[in-house]
Amino acid sequence: MFDAWVELPAAERDSQLRALAVDEPVLAERLRTMLEADDEDDPLLRDGSAIDVPGAAQALVEQLIPGHEQTDPWPRMQALARQRLQPPERIGPYRLVERLGIGGMGEVWLGQRDDGSFEQQVAIKLVAFPGRSLAERFERERQILARLQHPCIARL
Structure with missing residues (x-):
């Protein structure tokens, strides 16, 4: 419905929404919300020109995460794209087997894991540019993963 209605003139769209609301009030309200969001003026897209991706990303981060580190990650991300990490052969009891992504x-x-204690395969994330905020984010991720409970997830 959204795809068809988003192309309609505003007056026709409102008429269709009123008619839909008679039989499907919840659906009509959700559709109205989506259409209004689509109509909102987005300053990033206002003139239709190319978006300054690093600037737009920084603006979004500032809006969503007050007090984050005020560093520009773009140069570091570009450098990472130009060169691959040179990982060690081992990290703790784990031998790095192959790059997954x-x-x-x-x-x-x-x-x-091949230290003789037990066998285990894990995914190891190697970060190109660690920092304080990244360490905090990994700590939150670790806490979330520790709370995961599902019959298909083995626990040690």
Whole structure:
């Protein structure tokens, strides 16, 4: 419905929404909310020109996370894109087996525990540009992962 109605003139759209609200008030309200959000003037897209991605990202972060570190990650991200990390062969009891993926923050590797205690495969995240805020974010992630409980997730 949204895809069809978003193209309608405002008066026709309002008429359709009123008619829908008679039989489906919840759906009509959700659709109205989506259409109003689509109509909002977004300063990032106002003139239709190319967006300054780093600037837009920084503005969004400032809006969503007050008090975050005021550093520009873009140069570091560009440098990461030009060169791959040179990981060690081992991290603690884990041997790095193969790179699983690469992204804006670093790389994810398959790790194999091989210290003789027990066998285990893990994903190891290697961060290209660590900092205080990143350490705090990983700590939050660690806490969330520690609370995961599901029949398909083994616990040690």
